[in-house]
Amino acid sequence: MRKLLNTLFITSENAFLSLDGETVCVTIDRKKAGQFPLHTLESIVCFSYNGATPAFMGACAQRGIQLSFYQPYGKFLCRVIGESQGNVLLRKQHYRISDNKTESCKIGRNFILGKVFNCRWTIDRTLRDHALRIDEQRCRKVTQYLTKSLEQIKKEEDLDSLRGLEGECASIYWGVFDELILNQKEDFYFNGRNKRPPLDNVNAMLSFGYSLLANDCAGALEGAGLDSYVGFLHRDRPGRNSLALDLMEELRAVLVDRFVLTLINNRQIKGEHFQTSDSGAVHFTDDGKKKFINAWQTHKREQLTHPYLQEKICWGLVPAIQALLLARHLRGDLDGYPPFLWK
Numbered sequence: 001m002r003k004l005l006n007t008l009f010i011t012s013e014n015a016f017l018s019l020d021g022e023t024v025c026v027t028i029d030r031k032k033a034g035q036f037p038l039h040t041l042e043s044i045v046c047f048s049y050n051g052a053t054p055a056f057m058g059a060c061a062q063r064g065i066q067l068s069f070y071q072p073y074g075k076f077l078c079r080v081i082g083e084s085q086g087n088v089l090l091r092k093q094h095y096r097i098s099d100n101k102t103e104s105c106k107i108g109r110n111f112i113l114g115k116v117f118n119c120r121w122t123i124d125r126t127l128r129d130h131a132l133r134i135d136e137q138r139c140r141k142v143t144q145y146l147t148k149s150l151e152q153i154k155k156e157e158d159l160d161s162l163r164g165l166e167g168e169c170a171s172i173y174w175g176v177f178d179e180l181i182l183n184q185k186e187d188f189y190f191n192g193r194n195k196r197p198p199l200d201n202v203n204a205m206l207s208f209g210y211s212l213l214a215n216d217c218a219g220a221l222e223g224a225g226l227d228s229y230v231g232f233l234h235r236d237r238p239g240r241n242s243l244a245l246d247l248m249e250e251l252r253a254v255l256v257d258r259f260v261l262t263l264i265n266n267r268q269i270k271g272e273h274f275q276t277s278d279s280g281a282v283h284f285t286d287d288g289k290k291k292f293i294n295a296w297q298t299h300k301r302e303q304l305t306h307p308y309l310q311e312k313i314c315w316g317l318v319p320a321i322q323a324l325l326l327a328r329h330l331r332g333d334l335d336g337y338p339p340f341l342w343k
Contacts, residue, residue, distance in 0.1 A: 006040055006042040006043075007045060007297070008024070008036055008041055008043075008044045008045070009044075009045050009047070009293050010045070010046040010047060011289050011293065012033070012047075012048060013048055013072045013286075014029055014048065014049075015027070015028050015046070015048040016028070017044075017046065017051070017052035017056050018052065018055070018056050019053060020035065022038050022039065023035050023036060023038060024036050024044070024056060038063055041065055042065065043065060043066035043068070043215075043219060044060065044065060044066070045070065045212070046069050046070065047071070047289065049071070049072070057080045060080060060082075061081060061082030062082055064082065066081070067081075068215045070211060072283075079218060081222060089331075090225050090327060090331055091225065091227055093331070094226055094227060094330055095230060097232070098230045098231065098236075104159060104232035104233070105157055105158060105232075107233075107246075107329070108159060108162055108233035109153050109154065110336065110337045110338075110339045111232075111246050111247070111250050111337075111339060112162060112165070112166045112169075112233070112249060113150060113153050113154065113339050114249065114340050114341055115166065115169075115249040115250045115253065116149055116153060116166075117146075118250060118252075118340070119257075120143050120146040120147060120150075121254070121342055122180070122257055123146075123173070126139070126182075127139055127143070133182055134180070134182075135176075138176060138179065142172055142173065145172055146169055146173070149165060152165055153165055162233070163233070166249075170193075173253075174190075174192060177190045177257075178190040181202070181261065181265065184267060184270065184271065186271070187271030188202050188271070189202065190202045190203070193206070195207050197280070197281030198282050199282060200282055201271065201282060202264070204283050204284065205264075205269065206256060206257070206260055208283075208284065208292060209260055209292075210252065212293075212296060213248050213251060213255055214241060214244050214248055217247045217248045217251070217323070221244060221323045223320065224324050224326070226243060226323065226327055226330075227243065228241045228242075228243050228244045229241055229243065230242060231243040231245060232246055233245075233249070247322060248319075250322075250339045251318060251319065251340060254340070254342045255318065263295060268295060269292060272285075273287060273291060273292075300314060300316030301314050301315070302314065302315050303315075306318070306340075307340065307341050307342060308325070308338045309321065325337060
């Protein structure tokens with residue numbers, strides 16, 4: 001059995017990766033900081049400007065190790081992969097459906113159904129546990145709006161209209177997100193989604209978490225034999241993992257948004273873990289980044305019962321399971337793609 005959660009995170013800005021026999025050697029300021037056997041690794045995520053040797057990148061590609069590079073504050077730069085694996089018939093069917101907007105909409109609306117359903121669940125969870133600490137009436141109006149929107153989304157047959165519905169639901173959802181922040185309100189407040197760059201602590205956490213999730217989704221899709229760059233909801237754009245962005249839509253609220261709220265409300269992440277650049281961009285300190293990643297890895301190992309398969313898995317396996325279900329649908333084994341609907 002493959003250990004899908006064996007990921008090595010390199011968080012130091014000055015780290016450099018090289019190949020030493022069958023191991024990855026990490027050096028910082030020309031001093032060896034660590035050495036890890038390649039056969040124990042599933043993926044490597046590097047938040048360093050210094051990069052890696054071509055020999056090391058080639059070794060990762062040959063062994064099927066996902067190697068991703070990010071800027072230190074979390075912006076995705078590139079991913080190194082080897083020869084594409086998977087069934088050529090599956091990929092040809094994938095491309096055919098992507099070129100057909102009507103068929104693409106059928107799959108795309110399931111991604112959005114999952115997204116809106118899980119956004120509603122995120123609010124419902126706070127209403128259930130902390131109704132007296134939030135504006136209950138306002139939040140219930142939002143959940144009612146999202147519930148009605150689910151019926152509209154199920155019937156939608158046009159991609160542009162589907163994106164419009166998704167945008168409306170996202171705007172309504174973000175409008176009450178600040179209500180879900182219960183503690184540390186002086187350091188963690190949410191006045192709307194902003195990115196490239198994030199301008200406050202909450203948006204910095206969301207953007208960083210989405211970057212990690214996008215990498216997990218891209219790797220899961222490639223592992224299932226699909227092309228992560230060819231999407232259904234997100235159309236083709238050079239250099240963009242469109243299908244990974246599609247897949248992560250339904251997982252944003254349950255895997256990242258709820259996780260960010262937990263870190264804030266449990267005071268695991270504090271205001272001291274962020275810094276602001278001269279341009280106004282907010283990003284993690286080195287210590288804050290380590291705390292976030294450690295908590296993320298711990299969360300990915302927590303157990304859940306998959307709502308469709310009804311089997312116990314780790315949260316970290318959810319993108320891989322959903323990618324496999326998507327591949328089964330494209331092959332014709334499933335009548336429709338079953339989105340991840342968390343309860």
